[in-house]
Amino acid sequence: MQRTVRKILRAVADYDPDYYDMYADANEAFFATLYVERIRQHAAAAGILPPATLLEAGCQAGRLVIPFARLGFQVTGVDTSGYALRRVQEHAKAAGVGATFVRGDVMEVLRRDPQRRFDIVVCAEVLYLSPRYRDMLHALAGAVRPGGLLCVSHRPKFYYLLEAFRQCDLATAEAVLRRNEGPFRDSAYYNWQTEEELRALYGSLGLRWCASYPIDRFAWLSGLDPSKLTDGQREALRDLELRMPGDGAECSRYVLVVAQRPLD
Numbered sequence: 001m002q003r004t005v006r007k008i009l010r011a012v013a014d015y016d017p018d019y020y021d022m023y024a025d026a027n028e029a030f031f032a033t034l035y036v037e038r039i040r041q042h043a044a045a046a047g048i049l050p051p052a053t054l055l056e057a058g059c060q061a062g063r064l065v066i067p068f069a070r071l072g073f074q075v076t077g078v079d080t081s082g083y084a085l086r087r088v089q090e091h092a093k094a095a096g097v098g099a100t101f102v103r104g105d106v107m108e109v110l111r112r113d114p115q116r117r118f119d120i121v122v123c124a125e126v127l128y129l130s131p132r133y134r135d136m137l138h139a140l141a142g143a144v145r146p147g148g149l150l151c152v153s154h155r156p157k158f159y160y161l162l163e164a165f166r167q168c169d170l171a172t173a174e175a176v177l178r179r180n181e182g183p184f185r186d187s188a189y190y191n192w193q194t195e196e197e198l199r200a201l202y203g204s205l206g207l208r209w210c211a212s213y214p215i216d217r218f219a220w221l222s223g224l225d226p227s228k229l230t231d232g233q234r235e236a237l238r239d240l241e242l243r244m245p246g247d248g249a250e251c252s253r254y255v256l257v258v259a260q261r262p263l264d
């Protein structure tokens, strides 16, 4: 469907058959539980408990922000997409949770309210899409209160390499090996960082590195579809994903970094 037609349908008829609603997708909802559990555990260990405040940058349809609201956090979701915000509002209403949603570029939203600080700032599966990821990370770090957490997912090099090899696209694999940022197949943008680079990046923002975790290793690598598993099998997969702390983070679909702003 053409972009303009989609835009009009979304705005006027609140309809887009091509929209990928990550909240409604059973697999994405499964992977969301990995993010939520890792972040919840870190928050609890840092003494950050509901009703602490949580900002999600790029909340889309609410796959993360709604589970956090269910846990009792006071959540704010920001997204540039008006259509995504309408979806998340519907999902939040159906889930019976309270939440605040703001439309806009998260950097601009934070710039408008420079004193605002959150106990937890989450940004999952957003930065890998943006050539301005360093600026965005800088803005997000600035919104974390002293003692608070910044939890951000990044894509590892291995992900891009494997996806290129799966398509027999050796030229792209070669380009990914040479450069950690650039166009990735069909002109989509990519960026990846080594753990050393990520540690340096978070350190430069005045944050203390807590941990990095793989998000989706086994399903992605094996081609396993969590939505086709029985409840028991899905629970076993979740346990396996969560059991090994940082093991194999670089061989996963995403790497979740948890960092903390030191107390003043």
Ligand SMILES: C[S@@+](CC[C@H](N)C(=O)[O-])C[C@H]1O[C@@H](n2cnc3c(N)ncnc32)[C@H](O)[C@@H]1O
Pocket: 022, 057, 058, 059, 060, 061, 062, 063, 064, 078, 079, 080, 081, 084, 104, 105, 106, 107, 123, 124, 125, 126, 130
């Ligand atoms: C792949 S989705 C990730 C959704 C969600 N974080 C999750 O994990 O379920 C990326 C979302 O980020 C939003 N986004 C991208 N850049 C943004 C920005 N600068 N400010 C706010 N939202 C942004 C997009 O509109 C999209 O809804």
